[in-house]
Amino acid sequence: MKIRIGGWAGQGTVLAGTVLGKSLSLEQGYHVVQQRSYSAAVRSGIAYSDVIADKEELDELVIEIPDYLLVLYQDTLDEWEDTARKTEHLIVDSSRVDRLPETTGEIYLVPAGQIAEDIATSKAANVVLLGALAGVSDDIDIGCLEKTVRKEFPSKYTDLNVKALESGYQKVHG
Amino acid sequence: MKDPGVYFIEGNIACAEAAMKVGCRFYAGYPITPASEVMNHLSKELPKVGGRFVQMEDEIASIASVIGSSWTGLKSMTATSGPGFSLMQENLGYAVMTETPCVIVNVQRAGPSTGQATKPGTGDVMQSRFGSQGDYEMIALSPNSGQEMFDFTVRAFNLAERYRTPVVLLADAGVGQMREKVKIPEDVPVKERKRPSSNETEFFDTDEEDHVPPMPDFGEGHELLVTGSTHLGDGTRDTASFSAQDNLVRRLVAKIDGNRKDIEDWEEKNVDGADLVVVSYGSMSRPARGAVKKAREKGLEVGFFRPKVMWPSPEKRLREIGEDSKVLLAELSLRGYRIEVERCVDSDKFYVYDRLNSLPTIDEVYQKIEEVLS
Numbered sequence: 001m002k003i004r005i006g007g008w009a010g011q012g013t014v015l016a017g018t019v020l021g022k023s024l025s026l027e028q029g030y031h032v033v034q035q036r037s038y039s040a041a042v043r044s045g046i047a048y049s050d051v052i053a054d055k056e057e058l059d060e061l062v063i064e065i066p067d068y069l070l071v072l073y074q075d076t077l078d079e080w081e082d083t084a085r086k087t088e089h090l091i092v093d094s095s096r097v098d099r100l101p102e103t104t105g106e107i108y109l110v111p112a113g114q115i116a117e118d119i120a121t122s123k124a125a126n127v128v129l130l131g132a133l134a135g136v137s138d139d140i141d142i143g144c145l146e147k148t149v150r151k152e153f154p155s156k157y158t159d160l161n162v163k164a165l166e167s168g169y170q171k172v173h174g
Numbered sequence: 175m176k177d178p179g180v181y182f183i184e185g186n187i188a189c190a191e192a193a194m195k196v197g198c199r200f201y202a203g204y205p206i207t208p209a210s211e212v213m214n215h216l217s218k219e220l221p222k223v224g225g226r227f228v229q230m231e232d233e234i235a236s237i238a239s240v241i242g243s244s245w246t247g248l249k250s251m252t253a254t255s256g257p258g259f260s261l262m263q264e265n266l267g268y269a270v271m272t273e274t275p276c277v278i279v280n281v282q283r284a285g286p287s288t289g290q291a292t293k294p295g296t297g298d299v300m301q302s303r304f305g306s307q308g309d310y311e312m313i314a315l316s317p318n319s320g321q322e323m324f325d326f327t328v329r330a331f332n333l334a335e336r337y338r339t340p341v342v343l344l345a346d347a348g349v350g351q352m353r354e355k356v357k358i359p360e361d362v363p364v365k366e367r368k369r370p371s372s373n374e375t376e377f378f379d380t381d382e383e384d385h386v387p388p389m390p391d392f393g394e395g396h397e398l399l400v401t402g403s404t405h406l407g408d409g410t411r412d413t414a415s416f417s418a419q420d421n422l423v424r425r426l427v428a429k430i431d432g433n434r435k436d437i438e439d440w441e442e443k444n445v446d447g448a449d450l451v452v453v454s455y456g457s458m459s460r461p462a463r464g465a466v467k468k469a470r471e472k473g474l475e476v477g478f479f480r481p482k483v484m485w486p487s488p489e490k491r492l493r494e495i496g497e498d499s500k501v502l503l504a505e506l507s508l509r510g511y512r513i514e515v516e517r518c519v520d521s522d523k524f525y526v527y528d529r530l531n532s533l534p535t536i537d538e539v540y541q542k543i544e545e546v547l548s
Contacts, residue, residue, distance in 0.1 A: 018353065022182040025355050032182070034353040037292070059464030061348070061457065062535045 001030075001139055002063045005129070006048035006080065007072030007093075012126035016070075017049025019148050020130060020140075024053040027144035031058045046076050053139075068137060070129045071097060072112070091132050091172075093125050108136060108172050115167045124164040131168025142169050175223050178360045185323035185349040186211035186253075188356045189279060190219065192327035193251055195362050198277070199225035200250040202239035204232050204258060207291040208347035209281035212253035233258035237265040241274045245400060247391035249331055253279035255347075256298055257288060259305075266340055267306030268402045270426065273378065273389065275334035275367055277327070279343040281350035282456075284531055293531050294347035296456050299510040302342045303485045309423050311430035313437060314342040314485040316455045320354035326482070332365040333437060337429055338386050344484055346506065348457025348533055370396060378422065379407030385429040430486055439482040440491065444470065448477035450547055451495050453515055454504040455481050457533055462504040465539035476543060484511065492518035502527060502546055504539055 003020065007013045014036040021034035030053035037048050050063045069087040071077045074097045077084055081101045084090055088105040095113030112128035127149065134142040142165070149161050175194045183191075190212045193201075201216045213229075220227045226243070230236040233254055240250040254262065259280045269276055280302065284295035302314045313333050317326040327343055334341040370377065370388035377398050380387040387407075390396040399409035404419050412418035430437065443466075445451050454462035459480045469476040479495060481488050495501060496519030503515045504527040516524055527534075527542040 018182075021353055025182045026180065032353075032355065034182075036351065059460040059467070060536050061352070061460050062533050064535055 001053045001068075001137070002066045003051045003053075003068045003070070003133065004048055004063055004066040004083075005051075005070040005072075005126070006046065006076045007126070008076060009045050009047040011047070011072045012123065013047050013072065014049045016126040016130050017051050019127070019145070019152050020133070021051050022152065023144045023148040024051065024140070027147055028141055030054060031056065033058050033061055035061065046079060048076070068133055070133060072125060072129065073097070074099060077101070089136055091129060091136060093129060095122075095125070106136075108132060110168060110171050112168060115171065116164050119163050119167065120160040124161055127161045127164040128168035128171075131165040131170075132172045133168075134165075135169040135171065135173030142166075175219055176358055178358050180355060180357050182353055183320065183356050184211055184351055184353050185317070185320045185345065186281065186351065187215050188320050188324040189253070189327045189343065189345070189350075190215040191358060192324040192362070193277070193331065194219060194223055194225070195358065196249070196328045196331045196364055198249045198251050198331060199223070200240065200243040200248040201225070201252065202228045202230050202236045202243070202250075203252045203254065204230055204236050206233075206255045206258050208283055208294075208351050209253045209255045209258075209279060211351070212279055212281070233261040234265065237262040237269070237276075237278065240276045240278075241265060241269050241272070244274045244276045245392050249275070249335070251277040251279065251331075253281065255281050255283045255291075256285045256295075259298060259301065263301070263305040267308060267310065269340040270306065270310045270312070271308075271402045272400050273338040273387070273426070274340065275338050275389070276340050277330045277334055277343060278340060279327070279345060282344065282346040290531060292347070294457060294533065295507055295530065296344075296346050296458070296505055296510040297507040299344065299484060299507070300513065302344050309427060311427050312342060312485045313337070313339065313430060313483070314344045316344050316482060316484045317349050318456055318459045318480065319349060320352065320356045322482070323349055324356050324358065328362045332363060335365045335367045336386070337384075337433065337437075338367060338389055339429065342485075344456070346456045348506070352457070376407035378405055378409055379425070385425050385432060434486050437483055437486060438488055440488050441478070441480040441482060442491075443478045444475075445477035445479055445495055445499070447475065448499045449475040450500045450502055450543065451477040451479050452502045452504055452539075452543065453479045453481075453492070453495075455484060455511065456506065458504055458506045458529070461534050461536045461539050462527075464536035465504075465543055468536060468540050469543050474543065474547060476547075487514050489514070489518050496520060496523060499523070500525065500546060502543065504529075504542075506530070506533065
C-alpha cells in the first residue's frame with residue numbers, strides 16, 4: 001500500500017504522513033516506512049510525505065505511482081499531473097483544487113479546507129483528508145487513526161483534529 | 175530520553191536516543207541538513223539526563239569541543255553532513271593521533287560542496303577513511319534502517335571506547351530522515367575505555383596485544399601531554415626521531431587493522447555459488463536487497479552482500495566473492511565505495527549501478543541485474 005500526501009510547505013503534509021505512518025505501524029502492525037520531501041527553500045515550495053506499508057518487511061522505499069494520492073494544493077497537483085493520471089485513488093481538497101487531471105482512477109472531492117475551517121481552522125485540512133483516506137481504503141482503520149491523533153497532538157488541539165478526521169471519513173464513507 | 179518500547183521515529187532521532195542510552199553525555203555541533211534532527215533532539219533531551227549540549231560557532235569548534243570533553247571522561251559526539259564533515263577533517267586526525275574516543279555522525283547528502291542539502295548521497299565514503307592527513311586507520315559504520323541507526327550508534331560508541339579512537343557513523347539522508355519502527359531496548363551493551371592505575375605513566379604506548387593504552391581524565395592527577403605532534407608514551411613531543419614516529423604510527427594503524435576480526439561486520443545471503451553478487455550499503459542497500467530477492471524469485475542465482483562496517487573494509491571477503499562471482503556494486507554515488515570494491519574484484523567481473531539524488535525503485539536495480547546476467 002503506497003500513499004503520497006502532497007501540498008504546499010506549511011500545509012502539514014509531513015505531519016499527516018507521520019500520523020498515518022504511526023497509525024499503520026504501531027496500531028495496525030504493518031511494516032511501514034515514511035519519508036518526507038521538501039525543497040531547500042526556507043519557505044514555500046512543494047512538500048510531501050510518502051508512506052509505504054506492507055505485511056512483509058520493506059525494502060521498497062520509493063513510490064513511483066501511489067495507490068492513494070492526497071493533494072492539498074492546486075500547484076502541487078499541476079506539477080504531479082502525470083502521477084495523478086495514473087493513481088487509482090485521487091483524493092483532493094476541493095476547497096483549493098478545481099482543475100483536475102483526466103484519470104481512469106477514482107477521484108474523491110473533499111472540501112477539506114472548508115470542512116476544517118467550519119470546525120475551527122483551515123489548518124486541519126490535512127487531517128480531514130486523512131479521514132477521507134480511511135473512508136476510501138478498507139486497509140486503513142479510522143479507529144487506529146483516531147487513537148494516533150489523540151496521542152500525537154497537544155491536548156488542546158485533540159478534539160478539533162478528531163472532529164476533522166471524522167468529518168473527512170464521513171464525507172466519503174457516510 | 176524515551177522509555178524502552180517500540181516507536182515510529184526518524185533514524186536521526188533513533189541515533190540521538192541510542193547515544194543517550196549508551197552513555198553519551200556531551201554533544202557539540204552546528205546544525206546542518208539532513209543531520210539537524212540529531213542535534214535538535216539532543217538539545218532538548220541531553221540536559222535531562224545530566225549531559226551537556228553546546229551549539230558551537232562552526233564544525234571545527236564542534237569537534238574540537240567533543241575531543242576536549244572526551245578527555246574529561248565523558249562519552250562525546252557530534253553530528254554533521256558533508257560540508258561540516260569536510261571542516262572536521264583536521265581535528266578528526268587530531269582525535270586519531272591523541273587516541274580520543276568520540277563519535278562523529280555524518281548523515282551524508284548529495285555533494286560535492288553544498289550540493290543538494292535535502293537529497294541523499296554517499297559520496298563521503300572515501301573521505302571518512304582518508305579525509306585527514308597522514309597514515310591512519312578509521313572505523314566507519316553504515317546503517318540501512320531506523321533500527322540500525324539506533325544499534326550502530328550504540329556500537330560506534332562502544333568501538334570508540336574499546337579502541338580509544340574516533341568512530342564515524344556514516345549514515346545518509348535516506349536512513350537519517352526516514353521514519354520506521356524502532357525498538358528501544360531496556361539495556362544496551364556498554365563498553366568503557368581502559369583506565370590507568372594511579373602510578374601509570376604510559377598513556378600513548380602499550381605492550382598489550384590489542385595496542386590500546388589506558389586513558390586518564392583531565393584532573394585525575396596524572397602527568398601527560400596531549401598533542402597532535404608525534405609523541406612518546408607519556409605524551410612528550412618527539413618530532414624528529416625515527417623510533418617515535420615508527421612506534422606510534424604503526425601502533426595506531428595496528429590498533430584497528432590488527433583487530434579487524436572484532437570490528438568487521440556484514441550481512442550476506444546466498445553468496446556462495448552465485449553467478450552475481452550485489453554489493454550495497456546504506457539506504458541504497460534496501461532496494462538493492464529487494465532487487466536480489468526479486469531476481470531469486472525469477473530463478474536467477476544472485477547473492478547479496480552488505481558491509482555494515484565500511485572501514486576497515488571487508489576486503490578479504492570481497493576478494494573471495496570476486497573470485498567466484500560477478501560483482502555489481504549498487505551505490506548512491508559515483509565514487510563512494512567504488513575504488514575499494516573495484517580493487518578486490520577482477521575488472522571483467524565488476525559492474526556498477528550508480529545513482530544520484532534519490533533512491534531507485536527495486537525494479538530499477540533489478541533491471542541492472544538482468545542486464546549484467548544477460
